[in-house]
Amino acid sequence: MNKNKDIAFFGHPLGLSSLFATEMWERFSYYGMRALLVYFLTDTFIGGGFNIAELDAFTIYGIFTGLVYVTPLLGGILADKVLGQRKTIYIGGITMAIGQFMLSASAMSSGNIDSFRGTLFFVGLGVLILGNGFFKPNISTMVGELYDNSDPRKDAGFTIFYMGINIGAFLSPLVAGKLGEQVAWHYGFMSAGIGMLIGTTWFLVRSHTLGSIGMPPKVKSERNRLILKDWLSVVSYVIAIVGTIFGFIYLWGALNVEVKDWLIWIFGGGALVYLLTSIVRNTSGKTEWSRVAVIVVLAVFNVFFWAGFEQAGTTFSIFARDNLDRMIWNFEIPATWFQSVNALFIVLFAPLFSILWLKLDKVKLNPNTPMKFVWGMVLLSLGFVIMAFAYDRSVGGDSILKVSPLWLVMVFLLHTFGELCLSPIGLSMVTKLSPPKIVSTMMGIWMGSFAAGNFVASQMKAISIKLEDTLGREVQVFWFIAIESAIVAVILLTLTPWLKKMMKGIK
Incomplete structure (x- = not known):
């Protein structure tokens, strides 16, 4: 792909529109869930939450949002050395959708935070943390790869991309927050999961606009699509992440x-x-x-x-x-x-x-x-x-x-x-x-x-x-x-x- 041509999105490469919308939906998913988290844990609105103390809810919130900033180191290393950005984004997107649906399932269940319902909730949070680590650093990297380092449009391209982040962050509490807070918690988390699936599907459908950017290391330069072997790898990683988090939560509880x-x-x-x-x-x-x-x-x-x-x-x-x-x-x-x-x-x-x-x-x-x-x-x-x-x-x-x-x-x-x-x-x-x-x-x-x-x-x-x-x-x-x-x-x-x-x- 010639980075200096294919200009069709506000004077920028067409691939920017694909990454813009993908990130917007990912942020819709993340911030929609985040807006509900403390309310769901303390549960004062409509019933169905865990009804735990505010300070305990704040601690869970702090650990979750803190680890969200740590795991991108892992995702960035794996993308650079093993997977490439494109596979890593698919792994992160699918994994985060699963995490949101786990939160939704825990909201539909009954029991306190120490029951299996609580385990399902914490597994969902863990899956979201790791999924974010796979997704977050690599989509930003792909934005940078749309441009040559000397391209004067690069800073403006990141500004447009940043707008997509904040549009998603603006819309998600309006939708997921409204559904979770005033209808039922599981609808709020479910809408966040659906948003993540929309973003991942959009990334797949629009992958042709990215040329060979983000493909796995050492593949031929003319290849710009993932093959069956790549998709099997994506599925394997998703299964491994979910299984690892389940095992970790059970092991951690036993220590x-x-x-x-x-x-x-x-x-x-x-x-x-x-x-x-x-x-x-x-x-x-x-x-x-x-x-x-x-x-x-x-x-x-x-x-x-x-x-x-x-x-x-x-x-x-x-x-x-x-x-x-x-x-x-x-x-x-x-x-x-x-x-x-x-x-x-x-x-x-x-x-x-x-x-x-x-x-x-x-x-x-x-x-x-x-x-x-x-x-x-x-x-x-x-x-x-x-x-x-x-x-x-x-x-x-x-x-x-x-x-x-x-x-x-x-x-x-x-x-x-x-x-x-x-x-x-x-x-x-x-x-x-x-x-x-x-x-x-x-x-x-x-x-x-x-x-x-x-x-x-x-x-x-x-x-x-x-x-x-x-x-x-x-x-x-x-x-x-x-x-x-x-x-x-x-x-x-x-x-x-x-x-x-x-x-x-x-x-």
Whole structure:
């Protein structure tokens, strides 16, 4: 396939339209399920969930969303060395659909979280985690392969692709959230599974637009279709993933706490040793080591940002359900719909932020990367100040006074601005500062900071409760995060001149 021809999608290769829609449906599937997860676990709406404590639900949510950022390392390695991106995407897509249908089946069953129904639920989550690991890194890689590195359309192509991600994230809570929250849980999860099947089928039907991109390694360059042998491999991997997760869940449940702790330390320590060894072997000279240090330092601050930002799926979800006046005449806004607000703001404001950075650069006022991180933390803190006022306004005495949804919408607006100052800037920063031989390794460390941030986010409410016990007074979680984020912003501000110097000329 000639990458510079076949222009038919907004001036871009036709294959971009195929990958755009595939990713849109995959994000529809993921975010639809994610919007339901905490509500289903705590089950206050329509019955049929597990009715577990909020803090336990937050922990499950945090482990799930954290591991989602870890497994793409495995999927990327297998695609590069063994499978190729195309087979890996099929494996991931089919596996994730199965995971969603397992969640749907668990919602249709009866029993508590310790019964077979609970096992089925956790297997579904595990299958989704691994499926995401196979799918997520490789479809982005294929977008990049549509263009030559010198093609000026490449950045714009990724921007269009990013819009597909957020369109899917916007639509899914509106559909899956509405079905799960106000009809039946299993319909919500089922719609997410159907969305994943649509995306995978679209990828298959439109595979001719991709030419030979993403084919398995060492195949002849003229071959652009998977053959029977490839499909048997796809099916084998899917069966192996589902079977492995079933076996792991049963084995994990049989182990005592001490053995579990040891296994976590062994695997975690092994991964850390591998990463450190890779960095030491492939980094040389003061300039490279200096830039690597900047990535590591900013990765730590990235954890603090996402520990606040990802309250969207935990404490914000509960606030939307319990503390917002969601009635408009005779229509009740589903609480899950608020999960769409961030994605909508991303679609609306991401292009404007791109223009803003260019305009500021022309007048030499464009903040450096660490300073953009500072602004991200400041906006995050301001959002939590508003959230804290909204919570204080809604909770008075023993009763709850429901407040306007505009409070939460304003919080999401500020947090989206913070995300746009930090998230895309961070990804670009890693590619610029990493030593050439370990760009993927450093990106893995960066993704690891997202994983850590998601898990810490799930524990912020528990941390605030422990602080209450220690201080002997109430610690409102939103004020706690607002103050903590402000302190982190000040620390980062004081480090900014040093970090700028350590970047050795990279902006």
